[in-house]
Amino acid sequence: MSFPRARTAVAALLVAGATALVSPAHAADGHRALSRFDDGSFETPKAPANAFTNLTTGQTIGPxxxxxxxxxxxxxxxxxxxxxxxxxxxxxxTAATVAQSFTTVPGTTYSVTYALAGNPGGGPAVRTGRVLIDGQNFQDFSFDVTGKTRAAMGYVGHQFAFVAQGASTTLSFGSTVAGAYGPVIDNVQVTECKPCCGG
Ligand SMILES: [Ca+2]
Structure with a gap:
């Protein structure tokens, strides 16, 4: 993770943080990559270069x-x-929600990080949305696209932690802004915290 160890240590349940995104994250000491969570970078399937693919409720993007x-x-x-x-x-x-379910160990704390920006092509300045764990709202997010461009999206890193309740957990990202210009997410990562952020 690109988040300092001290920050992670205090990232208790529902405590969220945002830092400037530095680089693609990697597991820090004490964290183990969760093999069953996959493609938080939205790299498969491939959309056409210099274009995009519209996908609707019931369709999938990899996992x-x-x-x-x-x-x-x-x-x-x-x-x-x-x-x-x-x-x-x-x-x-219109606003959408995407979800992925993955294997978890009940009682274990996990850290979720993601990069947030917004479609700079139009719409209201501020894009809003939320992250849910098993259908419960864990983090509201917003991003102001003012001054941002397709070449300089201005991604910001966000983080929160949750304690798994079951052997499978569902992580969802949902837009809460109307229209055709939404929040943009990428580089979602889930890491098991042991022992550094479990307190
Ligand atoms: Ca990506």
Whole structure:
């Protein structure tokens, strides 16, 4: 993770933080990559270069499912990605929610990090959304696209932690802004915290 160890240590349940995104994250000491969580970078399937693919409720993006509305999977070159080539606009023609379920160990604390920006092509300045764990709202987010461009998206890193309640956990990202210009997410990572952020 690009988050300092001290920050992670105080990242208790529901305590959220935001820092400037530095680089693609890697597991810090004491964290183990969670093998069953996959493609938080939205790299598969490939959308057309310099374009995007609209996907709607019931369709999938690799391990992610679209559970409400429709999204635009942004192909390489259309705008800057935070990691790899592709990213996800959480509004296609309307607000959407995407979800992925993955294996967890009950009682274990996990850290979720993601990069947030917004579609700079139009719409209201501030894009809003939320992150849910097993359907419960864990973090509201917002991003102001003022001054941002497709070449300089201005991604900001966000983080929160949760304690798994079951052997499977569902992580969801949902837009809460109307219209066709949504928050943009990329580089979602889930790491098991032991022992550094479990307190
Ligand atoms: Ca990506």
């Amino acid at each position: 992610w499912s679209i559970t409400a509305g429709n999204v635009d999977l942004i192909g390489a070159g259309f705008w800057q990605a935070a990691e790899g080539d592709q990213s996800l606009d959480l509004n296609g023609s």
